[in-house]
Amino acid sequence: MPEIPLIIEIDADDQQCTIVFVDAFVADQTYRFILDTGASRTQVVADDYINTLEKVGEHRSRGVFALSSQRTVLLPNIAIGPLESGAIVASVAPRSESMHPLIGMDLLYRHRLHFLFDREVLVIDETPLGYVFNSLALDDANHLYLEARWPTATASCVWDSGAGMSIVDEAFWSTNRNLFTTIEDSIGVDASGAQRSSTTYEVSDMTIGGRRFAPHHVAVVDLSSANSTLDTPMDMILGYPTLRQYNWFFDVPQRLWSITERDNMSLNVD
Numbered sequence: 001m002p003e004i005p006l007i008i009e010i011d012a013d014d015q016q017c018t019i020v021f022v023d024a025f026v027a028d029q030t031y032r033f034i035l036d037t038g039a040s041r042t043q044v045v046a047d048d049y050i051n052t053l054e055k056v057g058e059h060r061s062r063g064v065f066a067l068s069s070q071r072t073v074l075l076p077n078i079a080i081g082p083l084e085s086g087a088i089v090a091s092v093a094p095r096s097e098s099m100h101p102l103i104g105m106d107l108l109y110r111h112r113l114h115f116l117f118d119r120e121v122l123v124i125d126e127t128p129l130g131y132v133f134n135s136l137a138l139d140d141a142n143h144l145y146l147e148a149r150w151p152t153a154t155a156s157c158v159w160d161s162g163a164g165m166s167i168v169d170e171a172f173w174s175t176n177r178n179l180f181t182t183i184e185d186s187i188g189v190d191a192s193g194a195q196r197s198s199t200t201y202e203v204s205d206m207t208i209g210g211r212r213f214a215p216h217h218v219a220v221v222d223l224s225s226a227n228s229t230l231d232t233p234m235d236m237i238l239g240y241p242t243l244r245q246y247n248w249f250f251d252v253p254q255r256l257w258s259i260t261e262r263d264n265m266s267l268n269v270d
Helices: 170-175
Strands: 003-005 007-011 014-026 029-035 043-045 055-062 067-075 088-093 112-116 121-124 144-150 153-159 166-169 180-189 195-203 206-208 211-213 216-221 236-238 247-251 256-260
Touching: 003 014, 014 216, 043 067, 055 088, 144 236, 153 170, 166 170, 166 195, 170 216, 180 216
Parallel strands: 043 088, 153 236, 166 216
Antiparallel strands: 003 121, 007 014, 014 029, 055 067, 067 088, 112 121, 112 247, 144 153, 144 206, 166 236, 180 195, 195 216, 206 211, 247 256
16 A cells, blocks of 8 residues: 555644644655645755755745745655655745745645545555545645535635644634634744734534534634635635544545545544
8 A cells, every 4th residue: 555654743732733744855855844735835945955956936825824935946856655756846945943844735636645644644546445425626726625514604624734723714703603612822833934823712513524523623813815815715724633533535636535434433632
């Protein structure tokens, strides 16, 4: 089975909040990338090797909190276990403690992706048997869109393996406050490295694809700036506290998806 190990790093301040990494080779250099289905483009961070690569352009992007502009370079290849690319254009972020390399949808969109969070692996290009598949919505940047439902509301959501925390747009929260219970204030960091304080809530009674989710943590953030660049606005970004509750299969080329069950379905979300 063609598997990529997932490296799960838990936030010491919130056990539900986690970053998902993979180890990869660029040429003969080893890097640890965030596996980020919320990123349209792969990103590297400036270092002695990356700085030897010729600039090929500029890339402007908007994270959850801020707009960024980065030079782009041509990487000779990226190899992540069984997944290998040829030459690929990547953005270059400045070196800082808050910046990480990212594997984006420009590398992933050609593949079938089975996220087995219970086993901490990503299976590439194999289709699980015995599941009914749903139609998958994509935007021009190949973000994965799903619907979350409650008895009184429906939210358009981006499935984001690079989000350590699930995020709710302030406008959606404002009109559906009964779905959320306040927990505490927290600090969030987006793909550009920008930080902003937000309030953490617990969301309850949510279903996706007919599956019920246990109550879990979300942050409320004004997503209007990020949504202004998207064809399909987001009511929510589904991050790790949501994603970890099930396994997930995406056939991105065929635009199909399904929730698949964990080996241990007694996950306790505290």
